[in-house]
Amino acid sequence: MREGLARSSGSIGTGLVEIFTKRKLDDAMLEDLEDILIRADLGTATATKITKAVAKGRYDKTVDVDDVKAILASEVEQVLAPVALPLIVAPDKKPFVILIVGVNGSGKTTTIGKLALKFRQEGKNVMLAAGDTFRAAAIEQLRIWGERLGCSIIARDQGSDAAGLAFDAIKAAQDQQADVLLMDTAGRLQNRTELMAELEKIIRVMKKVDATAPHAVLLVLDATVGQNAMTQVEIFGRVAGVTGLVMTKLDGTARGGILVAVAEKFQLPVHFIGVGETAEDLEPFEARDFARAIAGIED
Numbered sequence: 001m002r003e004g005l006a007r008s009s010g011s012i013g014t015g016l017v018e019i020f021t022k023r024k025l026d027d028a029m030l031e032d033l034e035d036i037l038i039r040a041d042l043g044t045a046t047a048t049k050i051t052k053a054v055a056k057g058r059y060d061k062t063v064d065v066d067d068v069k070a071i072l073a074s075e076v077e078q079v080l081a082p083v084a085l086p087l088i089v090a091p092d093k094k095p096f097v098i099l100i101v102g103v104n105g106s107g108k109t110t111t112i113g114k115l116a117l118k119f120r121q122e123g124k125n126v127m128l129a130a131g132d133t134f135r136a137a138a139i140e141q142l143r144i145w146g147e148r149l150g151c152s153i154i155a156r157d158q159g160s161d162a163a164g165l166a167f168d169a170i171k172a173a174q175d176q177q178a179d180v181l182l183m184d185t186a187g188r189l190q191n192r193t194e195l196m197a198e199l200e201k202i203i204r205v206m207k208k209v210d211a212t213a214p215h216a217v218l219l220v221l222d223a224t225v226g227q228n229a230m231t232q233v234e235i236f237g238r239v240a241g242v243t244g245l246v247m248t249k250l251d252g253t254a255r256g257g258i259l260v261a262v263a264e265k266f267q268l269p270v271h272f273i274g275v276g277e278t279a280e281d282l283e284p285f286e287a288r289d290f291a292r293a294i295a296g297i298e299d
Helices: 006-020 027-039 044-055 065-083 108-121 136-149 162-175 193-209 228-240 258-266 287-295
Strands: 096-101 126-129 152-154 180-183 216-222 244-248 270-274 282-284
Touching (some): 006 027, 006 065, 006 287, 027 044, 044 065, 044 258, 065 258, 065 287, 108 180, 108 270, 126 136, 126 162, 162 180, 162 193, 193 228, 216 228, 258 270
Parallel strands (some): 096 180, 096 216, 126 152, 216 244
16 A cells, blocks of 8 residues: 555655755745645645644644654544445345446456456355447456456447446346346546436446346546546536445556545545556555555554
């Protein structure tokens, strides 16, 4: 986790050292601190809270950088703790249908493979549905994951109707008594109304087979997009009824703080974060670990 968030914590840490070295705390330093936190995409509300916490009882005194990091970690943990929730597969829903949504390039198909591995390690019978019918590469990628993990896969030719595939996939998962059905979807920009309408159709068709499906709608967010993630959560939430988040590519950005801003505003469960390329790099989200890592605190 600390390695994965090194860019984010490094960017914040360097800024803190520049501000709090050999000076007594004044308004200019507090403004600089708030600027650093906002630039790290922690969000204005959290940045203001942290700045106020640092100011309390320390005005016109020399402030130790490690104290500031401890306050930062504590405030971030308070924001994240309520949303750091595991993804629970309800045993009375069989198959438990998980719909994966997000924009192009966010890492949906890879995330499905990594989730399938976790479920298989728990002994669950998993089926994959290659619902990204726009991209032949996505269909092939899921086939490879399916073969590697021993998962059944439902796929159609490129360009096929994704809603029809969703219908067939739930039927097949019911017939095979799968525990979990993971359904991929094509990447769609949140401002393309016709693509979002297609997503609504997929969900409508799913409900014709199982009125309670999908049982989880996971939005995969790419941490490198920064503030754009806020719009994605808002629109996908409205259209698809997002139930939880997976944030990927945290190792590739200095903007990992965006997860804090998203948590503060939307209060959606954060189930997993991705901090690398391998299957093991999709980790269950732990608020304290993330908060200390982004603050650059060595355990």
